[in-house]
Amino acid sequence: MKAQYTAWWHIVVAIIIGGTFGVSVASLVERSAFSMLGAPWFVDVVLVCLGVVVLVLSWQVKQYVDGKRPYIDANRAVLTLVLAKALTLGASILVGWYAGQLLICIPHWEIEYFHEVGIQCAIAAVVCVLDIIAGYVGQHWCTLPPNKGPEHPQIKAQRKMMRSAVTEMQQREQKTI
Structure with a gap:
């Protein structure tokens, strides 16, 4: 079995899909009496923790590949690769989602509510970009030598x-x- 890395264009498509949904929902919310979604701080913390977990698990696989670790279960290595791929694609969609909401907030930046939601979305988008990078690095670290x-x-x-x-x-x- 040969696993392939997440193609760069998959990430771009996921960002566009997330952005489309983010702009759609945010513009719908802007015209109604509902509040915008934003991103509470604990979402950022969870996303950072996910990125760290993927990097730690991927690093362990890399240590095995480099010969610095005597053994690693092949299933664990494959699951780590799957987790890294899922983080890359999931974070890509979330970047688009938060960037879409941010785009709706920018014209209303002087209003305190939109300002707060915009800052939350900007921070969440940056964290998601870091997760994309962590997932992509994790995928490359999980490359096992062929048996x-x-x-x-x-x-x-x-x-x-x-x-x-x-x-x-x-x-x-x-x-x-």
Whole structure:
């Protein structure tokens, strides 16, 4: 099995999707009597903690790959990679969400309520950008060397060499007959 990194354009698409929803909801809320969503401080704390957890787990996988750690469970390494990918895409959507709300707040910046919500969204967007970076770095740290299974380049080369040797022997036998 070969895992692939999150493509850069997936991140851009997720930001655009989140931004579209953020602008839509914020503009709808702006025209109604409801309050805007914003981002309470504990959301930022949770997002920072998620980024740190992904980096710590990914670093452990990197230590194993570099030979500085004797053993790591392969399932744990794969799950860490999945977590890093999920953080990258989830934070991308949230960047768009908070940036969309921030765009609606900017024209009304002089009003205290919009000013507070805008600052909350700006901080949350920055934290989400840091999470995107943490998730992307985590994905690269979770690259395991290929095992000596059938997909390993050395094994493929050996198999190819054996096939060519067998084919060569068969051709020699046919010539002698």
